Amino acid sequence: MNVIKNPAKQQWTDLIQRPKIAKEQLTDLIYNILNEVKAKGDEALFRFSEQFDHVKLKQLFVTDTEILESKTLVPNKLKAAIAIAKQNIEKFHASQKTEEVVIETTKGVQCWRKSVGVEKVGLYIPGGTAPLFSTILMLGIPAKLAGCAEIILCTPPNKNGTIHPAILYTANLIGISKIVKVGGAQAIAAMAFGTETIPQVYKIFGPGNQFVTKAKELIQQEGVAIDMPAGPSEVLIIADETANPAFIAADLLSQAEHGEDSQVILLSDNESIIDLTLKELEKQLVCLPRKEIAKQALKNSKFILLNTLDECVDFSNVYAPEHLIIASENASNYTDKIINAGSVFLGNYSCESAGDYASGTNHTLPTNGFAKNYSGVSLESFQKKITFQQLSKEGLKNIGQAIEIMAETEELFAHKNAVSIRLKNIENV
C-alpha cells in the first residue's frame, strides 16, 4: 500500500495511472480461433473446448433435464436472495424506459424516437471456480426488458461438461433458454458469426479473461457491437471524519479480492481516517479466503491525503473510477460535483457489494478511466433509438426553402431538388 500525503497537483497525472497491463501478443492466436469457428462452426467449438477447456462435450446446448435438475440443486435461501436481487434490478431498469414523445419542431414537422430492442444479443458469463450468476441478472434482465428477441448465453463448462446449477437456475428464471456450454474466444466467435446450431448475434455483452476481451475487441471489426471496452475492476473511496474505517477497509478489500490487477484508492482530508483504515485493512485481510489475491492488488493501490473533500472529488473526476464510494454522512453534498464515475455509492451504508448484487443498479461498468467517455450497462445498452419524421405539405412549405438554400451551399443539388419538386407539386395542386 502506498500512502501519499498532500501531493502537488502536478503529481496527479502519475497518481491516476492504472497498473500497466502487459498487452500480450494475443492477436494472431485469437484471429486464428475466430477464423476457425467462422469456417468450421460447431466442429471447431467441440475441438477448442477439448483443447482449451479440457472437456469432451457431447452437445453444445444445455438440455431441459439439466435446467430441471438445477432447480433442485439450488438451495432455497439462495433462490430467495436471487428473487430479491431480480426484483430490484427489474424495478430500476424498467424505470429507464422512455416514452415516445412527438415533437413538432415547426408547424407540420413532427419528429420522434422509438426505442427498439437489439434483435439478437449474446451474453458471456465467465467460468472459473465460482459461478457468476449475478452477471446473468445484470445482463439478462435489461435484455428481456428491452425486448431483445433472441438471447444467447455462452459459459464454459467444468471438466465434466456441466454448468453450475446457480447459473442454469438464474438463466432459466429470467427466461433465457439458449445456454451454450462454450467459453473463451471460441464462444465470442460463435455468437459473432453464428454456427450450424448457434444463432449469430448483433451485440455481445459480458466480462471475461484476456482471450475473451481480445476476441470482443476484434469482432467489432466484423460489425458486431460490444458493451464496452474492458479493464481491471477498481474502486475509489472518498472518506471524511464521519466515515467508519472498518467499513472502508471492508469495501477496499471487496474490490481487491476481484483480481491481482484490481486497484483500490482511498482519498481523505483526514489523516487519522487513513491511519485507522490501514490498521483495519491488515486486521480484515488475514481472515479472507482470497487474501493472496487481495494482497497483490493492494500493492497497486494508494491512500492519498488531500487538503479538502472538494479536492478529493476533483481528484476522483480526473481518475474516473468504475466505483466511487463517498464514505461520509454528508455524501449528498458532493453529488453535483461528480463528473466522471461509473457508479456512485453515497454514505456509510451504501457498500459496493450492494450494487454488485442486489440494490438494482447495474454492475457492468466502465473501468480503466473509461468512465470519462462510457456509461455502464443499462436498458439503453440493449436498445437502439430510431428517429421518425413526418412532414405535412404545410410542414415542407415551412422549412423547404431553408433546406434548398443549405443544400445548394453544400453543392448537393439533388438534395435541393427533392424539396423543389415537392414544393412545385404542392403549388400546382
Added chain:
Amino acid sequence: MNVIKNPAKQQWTDLIQRPKIAKEQLTDLIYNILNEVKAKGDEALFRFSEQFDHVKLKQLFVTDTEILESKTLVPNKLKAAIAIAKQNIEKFHASQKTEEVVIETTKGVQCWRKSVGVEKVGLYIPGGTAPLFSTILMLGIPAKLAGCAEIILCTPPNKNGTIHPAILYTANLIGISKIVKVGGAQAIAAMAFGTETIPQVYKIFGPGNQFVTKAKELIQQEGVAIDMPAGPSEVLIIADETANPAFIAADLLSQAEHGEDSQVILLSDNESIIDLTLKELEKQLVCLPRKEIAKQALKNSKFILLNTLDECVDFSNVYAPEHLIIASENASNYTDKIINAGSVFLGNYSCESAGDYASGTNHTLPTNGFAKNYSGVSLESFQKKITFQQLSKEGLKNIGQAIEIMAETEELFAHKNAVSIRLKNIENV
C-alpha cells in the same frame, strides 16, 4: 440499375449485400501518422498539412478576425436558413433530456441516474469542394445541450489556408470557439492525444474519408471513444401505389449524389411504380451537376418488386437501412413493424433532405447495416449516465442478507464481509 422481380426469400441474403469496399492496407500508414502526432505534436500537424493538404499553415487555430469576417461573407438568406435548422435541431435534441428520477427499489434503497456531458469532445468536419456546415449543427448542437465543457472542431483548410465562411459562421453561431485548421488522420490524432496547443478529447465525432475513418477506428484502442463505425451512405424507399414516382426518383438521386459507393434501394409491391420511377430517374439524372457520381452509385443499386408492403418492411428490417422512406399515404400503418433503421421518413412529403438539414432529427446515422446494433447520434451520444445509490441502515437490513448469500455463492467473501460488518454495527448501536 438492377431490377429484381419477386425474388425468393433465400435470395435476400445476397440482395442485402452492400457494395464491397476494397479495404486498403491503410493501417501502417495511419499508425505512422498517429505516432508522429503523438510524439511531435503541433510540428507534425504543420508537416502533414503541407504533405497531404498542400497548405503551409501559419497557425493552427482560426482567429477571431477570420470569424468576424465570416459573418460578412455569409449571405443573409443562408443565415436565415441556418437559423431555422438550428432552432429545429435544438428543439428536438433538447426534448431528449431526461429527468433524474429516484427509484426506491426496496424500502431504504434509493437508486437513480445522472446524465453528465462528456467533458471533452472533438468534432471532425470534412473538407472538399463544399462546406459541410450542416454537420456542425448536427454535432455541435447536441454537444452544447449535453454540457460538454470543451468542444474542439477540426476541419481541413483549402490551399490558401482558409476555411469556408459557412463553416466558421455556423461554428461560431452555436458557440464553438476552438476551430483547428487541420484535417485527415492527423486531425484525429491531434484530438485523441492532444498537442501543445490542441486539448486531448475523450470522444470523437464526425464523418470523413478512408484515412479519417481508419484513424477513428485505431484510436479506439487508445481509450478514445467514437460516435459509431462508418460506411457509405444509403437509402431504402418503400413505395406503394399512393407514392409519387418523381418524388421517389428525386430522393433516390439525393442519396446517389453523395458518392460512388452510395447505395439506393427501392422496394414496391407495385410494378408500375417501379417502371415510372425508372423513367423519372433517367429524366432527373441528366440535370444534376453531380450526375457522374450518381450514375456510378446507381450501378450498385436495386429496384425490387415484392408481393406485399409487409414483405417490403420485412426486407427493410433485414437490410437495416441508414435512411428509410415509406413513400405511401398510409405510411404510419407500418411504423410498428420497423425494427432496424437509422432514421425513418413517413409519407410523400418527408424527403430525406429534410432530415439531412432542417427538420430537427440528426443526420449522423448508422450505415452499412449497423442500424441493427447502433443508434444515430443524439443528445445521449454526448452524455454519460452515472448511477447513484444511497442505502439507509434500514435499506441495508432489507437486502443485506440477500447480498451475503449471493456473494458467498460466488465465493467472494470480502464482498459478503462489507455487508456483514455493517449489519453487525447496526445491531450493536
